[in-house]
Amino acid sequence: MKNRLKVLRAERDWTQADLAAALEVSRQTVNAIEKEKFDPSLPLAFKVARLFGSAIEDIFIDEASS
Amino acid sequence: MPLTFRSLFVRYTFFFTNLIDLEVIMEAANWETRNVRNSIRVVCWCLAWMVTMVLVNKAELYGWHSSTTVSVAGIAVNALIGGGLIVVFIRFLRELDELHRKIQMDTLALVLRLVLVGGVNYSRLETAKPPRSRLPTSPWSNCTLIWPV
Numbered sequence: 116m117k118n119r120l121k122v123l124r125a126e127r128d129w130t131q132a133d134l135a136a137a138l139e140v141s142r143q144t145v146n147a148i149e150k151e152k153f154d155p156s157l158p159l160a161f162k163v164a165r166l167f168g169s170a171i172e173d174i175f176i177d178e179a180s181s
Numbered sequence: 182m183p184l185t186f187r188s189l190f191v192r193y194t195f196f197f198t199n200l201i202d203l204e205v206i207m208e209a210a211n212w213e214t215r216n217v218r219n220s221i222r223v224v225c226w227c228l229a230w231m232v233t234m235v236l237v238n239k240a241e242l243y244g245w246h247s248s249t250t251v252s253v254a255g256i257a258v259n260a261l262i263g264g265g266l267i268v269v270f271i272r273f274l275r276e277l278d279e280l281h282r283k284i285q286m287d288t289l290a291l292v293l294r295l296v297l298v299g300g301v302n303y304s305r306l307e308t309a310k311p312p313r314s315r316l317p318t319s320p321w322s323n324c325t326l327i328w329p330v
Contacts, residue, residue, distance in 0.1 A: 139212050144280040156279055 117176040121149045123167050138162055219273040226266040233259040 124134050131149070135142040138159065147153035155163065155175075164171045237255040240246060274282055 141278040141281065144278050147280055153280055153283070159279060 116154045117151060117178055118148065119174050119176075120145070120163065123169075123174065124149075134166075137166055215276055216278075219269075219276055222269050223266070223273050226262065226269045230259065230262045230266050233262055 120134075124131070129137075131142045131145045135145045138145070140159065144153065144155075148155055160171050160175060164174055167174060233255070237252070237259050240255065241252060246252075274285060277285065
């Protein structure tokens with residue numbers, strides 16, 4: 116699944132470690148999500164959306180619908 | 182710098198951002214500490230389970246005691262520690278980060294399959310009791326690897 120995590124993180128000048136700490140996951144998880152190797156669970160996706168103040172569909176893009 | 186709304190905003194935003202950062206760092210530290218603590222717990226319970234299992238087996242094998250009650254008590258202690266190990270491992274899995282949990286679950290599924298296939302093959306070899314000279318010689322064959330053991 117494509118996502119805008121890296122862009123949103125860069126806009127706020129956060130490191131992967133900062134984002135990982137805010138989401139209470141490991142840095143490896145953030146890296147895997149950014150590189151589209153791992154799709155986050157729904158609770159984690161909601162957490163990401165809450166953190167960036169956006170809707171889930173604005174951050175995670177379903178490739179099937181695009 | 183005059184105390185304008187902007188300067189106050191910048192000053193307090195900086196103050197609160199730092200506080201939030203500190204909170205985030207504390208939470209992350211707690212989360213990582215919890216993970217490390219859970220891992221250590223799993224290792225300790227696993228070691229305890231292995232030690233009690235070896236002690237019970239060796240005690241019976243070398244006849245360190247002649248009492249059936251002691252044997253049963255040893256097995257019960259080993260089973261209790263085994264139960265504790267399962268509980269601790271479930272807790273460890275639950276508190277893991279979701280990527281690491283997925284990796285652990287995938288690995289456990291693979292290991293379960295390998296143990297099942299290996300175990301069934303071994304038990305079939307035990308039943309068949311083929312002469313060793315007739316065993317396949319390929320180094321990749323599990324028969325070659327398991328049977329001499």
